[in-house]
Amino acid sequence: MKNVVLALGLGVVLAGGLASSAAQARGVIESACLRSDRPAANRVLCNCIQQVADAVLTSGEQRQGARFFADPLLSQDAKMSTRETDRQFWLKWEAFAAGAIKYCQ
Structure with missing residues (x-):
């Protein structure tokens, strides 16, 4: 149920349009992405x-x-962890990853 609510919330936020201002301060994910060695990172x-x-x-x-x-x-450590906090984080991280794939391709 939490995944459904999270997915619906993500859809509403993204469908409503996210700020895409170039002047917007970079966040930690964007900075890490830009520093990564992945060829598609831009x-x-x-x-x-x-x-x-x-x-x-x-x-x-x-x-x-x-x-x-x-x-x-x-990421593998977090995914395989038996701690409840890690399990909850991993569920949100998967929802984030699915949203990024859907909206950023």
């Missing part, structure tokens, strides 16, 4: 990903997830 894509992150993740969750760009093994 300012437009990374800004879009940040906008989705702003709609779905708290600032603390963004900081936690930004580490994944530099060390992808950290």
Whole structure:
């Protein structure tokens, strides 16, 4: 049920239009994306990903997830963790990732 509510909330926020101002301060996800070694990373894509992150993740969750760009093994640790806080974070991170794929391609 939480995933449905989260997905609907993301859809409403994104359908309503997110701020795409170039003057907007970069967030931690956008900065991590731009610093990553991924060939597709560029300012437009990374800004879009940040906008989705702003709609779905708290600032603390963004900081936690930004580490994944530099060390992808950290994401596996979070995914495989048995701690409830990690499980809840992972569910939100998956919703964020799905939203980023849908809206930023």
